[in-house]
Amino acid sequence: MSEHWKVRRSDTGTRVAAASSLLLAAGLFAVPYLFQASVVQQLTSFFILLILAVMWNALAGYGGLVSVGQQAFIGFGAYTTIYLTQHGVTPYLAVVLAAGASTVLAAILSPLLLRLRGGQFAVGTWVVAETLALLVALDKGLGSGTGISLRGLNIYSPELRRAYTYWLTLAFSLLLLGLVFWLLRHRTGTALQAIRDDEEAAASLGVRTAPLKLVLFLLAGFGCGAAGALTLANTLFIQPQSIFGVQWTAYMLFMVLVGGLGSFEGPILGAIIFFTLQNQFAEQGAWYLIGLGLVAIGFALFLPRGLWSLFADRYQARLLPIGYTLESSTHQGP
C-alpha cells in the first residue's frame, strides 16, 4: 500500500481569501472617489491603527519582545517630518523619509535595547520614549511643550489633502502587511513561529534568534515611525505628551491581545474591534480606558491568543497561505 504525500502551501480556502484580500485592497484605493472627506479621514485613522497593531504583533507575538516604548518611534517619525518640512522638504516626501529615519533610529538603539530581555526590554524602551519626549520638549524649534503644526499641506484643498494622506496611509499599510506576509511565508516565518512558541527551544535547534529579532525591531521602528508621520499628516498638530504618550502602547496591546497574539490575522481583527470601540466609547473618558484595561487583562489571562484563535482553531482556517499542509494523494484535506 503506497501513498504519495505532498506539502502544500495553500488550499482552496486560503486561495479564495487571498484573492478577495487583493480585490479588497485594490477597491480601497477608490474610497476617496466614493465617500466624503470625513469617512476618508476615519479610514486613515483606522489604517494607522492597523499599522500599529501589525507592528506590535510582529515584535511581541513573533519575537517575544514586549515593547512599552514604541511611541518613541511614533513621536520620532512625526517630529522628523516636522523637522524636514521646516527645512524645505515637501510634506509627503518628508513622511516617507521620516519612516526611513525611524528605521535608522531603531538600528542605533538596537545594540542597547536588544540585549535586554522581558520586563527590562519593556521598561528600557519606555525610558527611551520618555527621553525623546523630554529632548523634544526642550527644543523651541520643534514647538517645545506646547506642540507644533505641520505647514506645507495647505497648498492642497482639504479634500485633496485627505485623499493624498489616505492613499499614502493605505500604501504603507499594504506595504507593511506585505512585508510581514513575506517574512512569514519565507523560511524566516517558521523560525519566527518557533521563537514565538519557545525561544530557548528554537535557539537550541539552531534558529538564529538575534538577527531575526533585529529584523523585527527594525521593521517595527519603520512601521511605527510611518504611523507617527501619518498621524501628523492626518491631524496636522502634535504635542510631545500625546505623540510620545504611553497610551499608544495601551492601544497596540489591546488590539493585539483581543485580536490574537502571534497570528497574521489577529492584529487586523483587533484593529477593527478597537476602531469600532474607539468610535463608540471614547467620549466616556476614564471609564472607557478602565474598560479597555480590564478587557486586556481578561484576554491576557484567559485567551492570550485572542479572538482569532477561537475561529482559527475551530475551523482550521487561515486567511493567507503562510502555513504548510500535508496532503496525501489518496485523500485531500489537512
Added chain:
Amino acid sequence: MNWLNAVVQGIFLGGLYALFACGLSLMFGVMRIINLAHGDISVLGAFLIWTISTQAGISPFLALVPALPVMLVAGYLLQRAVLARSLRGGVVIPLLTTFGLSIVIQNALLQIYSPDVRSLGSAAGSISTGSRRLTSQLSIPYLGVLTLATAVLVLGGLQLMLQRTGFGREMRATAQDPDTAALVGIPSASVYARATAIAVATATLAGGFLAIHSTFDAASGPTQLIFAFEAVVIGGLGSLWGTLVGGVVLGIAQTAGATINPQYSILAGHLVFLIILASPRGRAILTRSAG
C-alpha cells in the same frame, strides 16, 4: 552652581527612589517579573493615605498605620487572584497583565479622585519643610533624613528577613527553583503572594513619602515606575543594597542636572541610566541576572 548641596540633596532623593525600587526589586528577584503597575500601586497607596489622613484629620505618618496592613492584604490578594495565573504564561503575559492593571488603576484613580494634584506636605507638619542649616550653602532637610533612614531600615529589614528567617529562606528557595522548592514542601503560590504583599506595602510606604515630599496625582505612577526601574538597574539587579546605591546615583544625577538647568533634571537621570546600560558594567549586570 552649588554642587555640594546638589550631591547631598541627591543622596536624600535617592532614599525615596530606593524605597520605590525595593518592592520592584523583590518582585523581580522572587518571581522574575517586572511589575509594570508598581508605580501606580504606590500612587494608589498615596491616595489611600491621603484619604485616611484627610478624613480622620491625622498626620500622614499616623495614617500609614492602618494603610500598610490594608495594602499588604491587597497585594496578597492581587497575586493570588490575578498575577498567579499570568505567571504560567511565560514572560510576555505577566507584562501584558501588569500593564493592563496599570491602565485600570490609573484611570480608576482619575475617575474617583479627579485630575487634581495633591500633596500631603502640609498635613505632615513642620517636618516636611524643616531643615538644619549647616553652612550658608548647605542645609539638611529633616524629611530627607527621615526618608533615607526609612529606606535603609526597610532594605536592612528585608535583607535580614531573607537571610535569617525561615520565611526568607523559603523565598530564596522559591526564587532559585520553584519546582524543587515545591518538592520539599514550599508552596510557591503562597511565597509569591507574600512577596507581592511586601512589595505592595513598601510601594505604599514610598507613595506616602512621595506625597509628603512633593505633589502627586493619578498620572504620577509611570514616572515613579521608571525611576524605580532605573534605580534597580543602576544598582544591579537582584541586590537589595544595590537598589539603595542605584537610587542614590539616580538622585544625584537628577539634582546635578537640576543645578545646571531645572528642565534637565529628569533627562539627566535617564541619560545616566542609558549610559550605564550601554557600558560593559551594564552588560555584566544584565547577563548575570538573566536566566
